[in-house]
Amino acid sequence: MILGILSDTHEDEAGALPHIIEEFRKRKVEKIIHCGDIEEKHLDPKLFGNLPVICALVDDQVTKERFQVPPEGWDFTKPEDRVRDLTPHERIYVGHKKSFDLLRGSEAELAHGLQKVRMQYDRIRIITGGHTHHAIYQQGRLISFVNPGAVTDSFDGHEFAVFDTKTREIVFCRIPRTSPIKDNFSVGVISDSLNISEMDPGFWKKLAAEFEKRGVREIIHCGNICVNDVGNEALAKFQVHYNLRSDQKVEKNPDNWHPVVDKSVVEINGCRFYIQLDLGAELLEKSEYEMSKLCLSLRRNHPEIRFVLCGFTSNALYEEGSEMRIVNPGDIITDRNFAVICLPRTEITFGHVPVDPLPPLPKVA
Secondary structure, X not given: OEEEEXXXXXXXXXXXXXXXXXXXXXXXXXXXXXXXXXXXXXXXXHHHOOOOEEEEOOHHHOOOHHHOOOOOOEEEEEOXXXXXXXXXXXXXXXXXXXXXXXXXXXXXXXXHHHHHHHHHXXXXXXXXXXXXXXXXXXXXXXXXXXXXXXXXXXXXXXXXXXXXXXXXXXXXXEEOOOOOOOXXXXXXXXXXXXXHHHHOOOHHHHXXXXXXXXXXXXXXXXXXXXXXXXXXXXXXXXXXEEOOOOOOXXXXXXXXXXXXXXXXXXXXXXXXXXXXOOHXXXXXOOOHHHHHHHHHXXXXXXXXXXXXXXXXXXXXXXXXXXXXXXXXXXXXXXXXXXXXXXXXOOXXXXXXXXXXXXXXXXXXX
């Protein structure tokens, strides 16, 4: 199922909702998840393209008369009643304030909270929330958290997300407030490939196919790459910027492979990316407020940085800040993770390279 996820529509003074619903139509969305802070005037199935909607009510809406009976094709979730079936095999938690677990605590504490929800409910794979007016994503092995950002008063544009429950791919999108003058370009981000060539010899070819589908021409590898993979022929069509550890050395770089040497900064089409591999582990213990402080400190030395890229952990992370965005694509070994950053429209995709199916068992005579 393809889910369209949005939140915090409030008054929608800019009239962004019809534009988002049109994007949902183009992206073949089958069901809409609204993570709360919706106004009474928007309880209109036509406004949402007559698609089925699961909508989280906030505390003060639970007792209001207008919110007692949902519109046709809609379902309201309430505090203590947030879990709904998507399919016979998968359930979703549709809430509003779950993001506060990260604001008050840390990424690790949020992950612990997600596991507690999973222990309470069978078949639940995704938890949604809003309220913060900016996007947050934490991928877990069995359960993930998604805050799509806000339709109204976000940091940058009118935000939404699209999630494919089959492929587990999620795209964070936005309707921009203004039209950029530069053409869009896409950068692939990967990390922690380690000995993937030994474990999955066809991985790099499959990764190249995934990137080509998404218009990627430049790749950033955040680190923990096997030196024998530098120059891999499957990536011959791409410009690859890679980050070596201090204990690694490459004697000769192919023309399209570029080591990161200039203060951990890579510039592509005028956009600068700051790369620090082990920051992913450090962020596990930081609250969202502390992440914001970290980004501000980086900006003192790198005022034009728009993205902080890291790795070192199994799970992907996206934290959208007012100063810059943190992207950890997750590792390749565990879940074949990758991310794609499309600029200047600032569309962030988190996906997985497909794993070949198991071979058939030999026939028993």
